[in-house]
Amino acid sequence: MELILEKINHSYGDMPVLTDISLSVGSGEIVCVVGPSGCGKSTLLRIIGGLERPTSGEVLMSGEPPADSLNPLTYVFQDFALLPWRTVEGNVRLVLEDHRIGRERVGAVVDDVLARTKLTEFAAAYPRQLSGGMKQRVAIARALSVNPAVMLMDEPLSALDSQTRDLLMDDLIELWTQVRFSACYITHNLAEAVRLGHRIVVMSRRPGRIRDIVEIDIPLSERPGFPTETAAIQRRLWEMMRDEARAADRELSDVA
Numbered sequence: 247m248e249l250i251l252e253k254i255n256h257s258y259g260d261m262p263v264l265t266d267i268s269l270s271v272g273s274g275e276i277v278c279v280v281g282p283s284g285c286g287k288s289t290l291l292r293i294i295g296g297l298e299r300p301t302s303g304e305v306l307m308s309g310e311p312p313a314d315s316l317n318p319l320t321y322v323f324q325d326f327a328l329l330p331w332r333t334v335e336g337n338v339r340l341v342l343e344d345h346r347i348g349r350e351r352v353g354a355v356v357d358d359v360l361a362r363t364k365l366t367e368f369a370a371a372y373p374r375q376l377s378g379g380m381k382q383r384v385a386i387a388r389a390l391s392v393n394p395a396v397m398l399m400d401e402p403l404s405a406l407d408s409q410t411r412d413l414l415m416d417d418l419i420e421l422w423t424q425v426r427f428s429a430c431y432i433t434h435n436l437a438e439a440v441r442l443g444h445r446i447v448v449m450s451r452r453p454g455r456i457r458d459i460v461e462i463d464i465p466l467s468e469r470p471g472f473p474t475e476t477a478a479i480q481r482r483l484w485e486m487m488r489d490e491a492r493a494a495d496r497e498l499s500d501v502a
């Protein structure tokens with residue numbers, strides 16, 4: 247299944263936030279979106295997820311969803327959004343409970359995603375007992391459990407320290423290698439985008455428009471073996487973003 251955005255424009259009142267965004271996320275593709283603060287990245291994700299209706303333009307899905315998909319789209323948030331009174335297993339189960347699938351299948355799906363995210367031995371733990379990285383793995387397990395066509399990931403690693411971020415990036419790549427998922431992945435962090443993205447969409451400052459789309463054809467699992475090439479891509483992205491980021495920063499401090 248392919249997610250297609252056609253000429254999305256969005257304004258809040260008379261403030262334009264997004265201009266003419268046309269983009270697609272193909273099956274098994276991770277598309278990272280980077281851009282300066284306030285350029286409309288989260289707004290774009292909310293529009294894709296149907297939480298906001300764009301002022302104009304369309305979000306389309308083309309083709310069949312993956313087999314056994316229970317939800318075409320699912321979110322992974324920066325703050326994990328786990329229910330504190332539910333165990334790890336209970337948090338994953340939650341998203342399956344609304345679907346009319348038998349107990350046995352629920353059990354099998356939960357066991358499978360907990361194993362894939364290396365959480366099996368923490369199934370009975372509560373979120374308060376887990377580190378930030380582990381909590382985010384639970385949120386990723388929960389998202390994967392519905393076998394979505396596209397995961398909508400809004401800065402999923404930005405609340406974590408850099409070592410935990412590195413570990414989770416490795417985990418995400420391992421998960422993708424096992425079962426190829428599609429994702430629209432918002433981040434401020436260019437190293438993250440270069441590690442995880444098949445394509446990287448660079449947005450201008452607000453009103454956000456697409457400045458460039460950079461494709462990286464080095465396979466995800468092989469990127470650590472190409473430090474010079476990936477560093478060069480990251481530098482190129484930063485060169486594109488630097489002036490926009492500086493201008494956005496000044497704009498935000500003018501408001502304050």
Ligand SMILES: Nc1ncnc2c1ncn2[C@@H]1O[C@H](COP(=O)(O)OP(=O)(O)OP(=O)(O)O)[C@@H](O)[C@H]1O
Pocket residue numbers: 258263281282283284285286287288289290434452
């Ligand atoms: N519900 C809303 N009502 C009015 N303005 C909004 C609303 N949501 C976001 N905005 C404004 O729209 C602009 C884009 O916000 P958005 O959160 O999408 O940007 P972003 O690129 O995700 O920012 P950041 O990188 O800082 O998270 C900002 O100026 C923000 O203040």
